[in-house]
């Protein structure tokens with residue numbers, strides 16, 4: 001039997017993979033998505049989509065939106081609540097079980113083929129093709145998009161060495177007897193949990209509440225206790241938590257590779273999530289779309305290689321994610337004070353709302369600050385060099401201030417050494 005050669009094989013059918021596949025197929029590329037799971041499949045996730053994500057999807061996702069959030073309730077460690085309400089939606093609540101299946105169907109509608117229950121086991125790059133070993137027969141493609149998520153292996157199989165920091169998040173559902181309490185029908189909550197670099201959330205879904213906590217990898221052993229404590233503050237018994245699940249969220253360091261030969265990494269596989277909010281679906285969609293453009297241009301002979309994808313990420317999404325990391329560090333110096341300020345300083349609230357809605361990115365918001373923008377650099381660099389400030393952000397590894405080793409495009413000049421996870425799961429260098 002003759003082997004089918006695909007223009008593009010997408011490994012993983014989460015939001016990054018299905019978006020990349022949909023856009024590749026829509027551009028007329030012969031596209032196959034391969035996923036080890038069968039759809040619909042669930043993924044540990046809060047399922048909150050900021051409006052910027054829905055806008056970037058370029059697709060009507062109304063059928064899988066269970067609630068629309070216009071109020072952000074920010075709860076300080078003391079239990080005091082700072083609340084802000086927008087006259088336009090801020091966030092859309094979905095369940096990954098439904099959202100991901102919906103996005104895969106849209107990719108198929110656009111012409112992509114789907115192979116489920118098939119794990120990718122190895123990748124060999126040749127001169128014209130990438131050869132992929134899978135659970136079923138061998139596959140061949142001119143371009144491979146690695147969209148296999150936080151635990152993905154495409155990068156390693158392709159000989160790439162991504163340089164990531166690891167966060168972890170734990171989530172569960174509560175099904176109140178009377179359904180979602182009226183207080184939470186259009187409000188999402190974010191909680192200061194007294195854990196350096198960490199936070200908690202409560203998201204209302206159609207018939208239940210999704211609750212969770214997140215932090216850097218070294219706090220993983222404490223997350224279950226923190227989730228129980230938080231659940232009690234909502235007025236529910238920890239025993240009411242259902243399907244408690246945890247997962248990594250990787251965050252790339254500047255310069256971490258996104259392209260190797262015929263292979264591009266998108267979404268969590270590339271470590272592109274937003275470190276301030278833990279929102280990874282937006283980055284998954286943005287990077288999936290960008291990868292499809294680079295695949296098309298390369299296959300059409302318009303570009304000699306796929307490096308345009310790395311460049312477009314470094315100057316766009318990844319540069320914005322780095323500003324988000326700076327803001328993360330500053331916010332975590334005083335999360336309670338940040339909540340207080342968002343509710344009382346109109347320009348700060350307007351900036352948060354504009355970022356959530358995709359009117360600006362972190363980077364363009366910082367640029368709009370004009371001469372005050374470097375104050376963010378200064379503050380973030382201070383956090384990096386003053387150990388007790390750094391501890392407040394939950395960061396444990398020694399990292400040089402960004403400006404000392406970054407070039408103007410946001411990519412690194414001298415690459416920092418890759419970090420290995422310590423025995424305690426921390427990102428400390430050894």
Ligand SMILES: Cc1cc2nc3c(=O)[nH]c(=O)nc-3n(C[C@H](O)[C@H](O)[C@H](O)COP(=O)(O)OP(=O)(O)OC[C@H]3O[C@@H](n4cnc5c(N)ncnc54)[C@H](O)[C@@H]3O)c2cc1C
Pocket residue numbers: 011012013014015016017034035036037043044045046047048049050118119120121147148149150151152153168169170171212245246247248249266267268269273278279280281282284
């Ligand atoms: C607890 C928690 C809560 C979160 N809450 C939010 C939130 O509210 N909003 C938000 O925007 N983000 C949230 N995130 C982040 C978000 O879940 C991820 O950033 C997002 O899922 C990344 O999408 P992806 O397509 O890159 O990867 P994934 O969604 O992880 O998809 C990867 C796919 O690849 C497949 N795969 C893996 N390996 C292979 C292989 N070898 N062969 C074939 N297939 C393979 C998997 O089966 C999977 O379907 C949360 C994360 C966690 C852990």
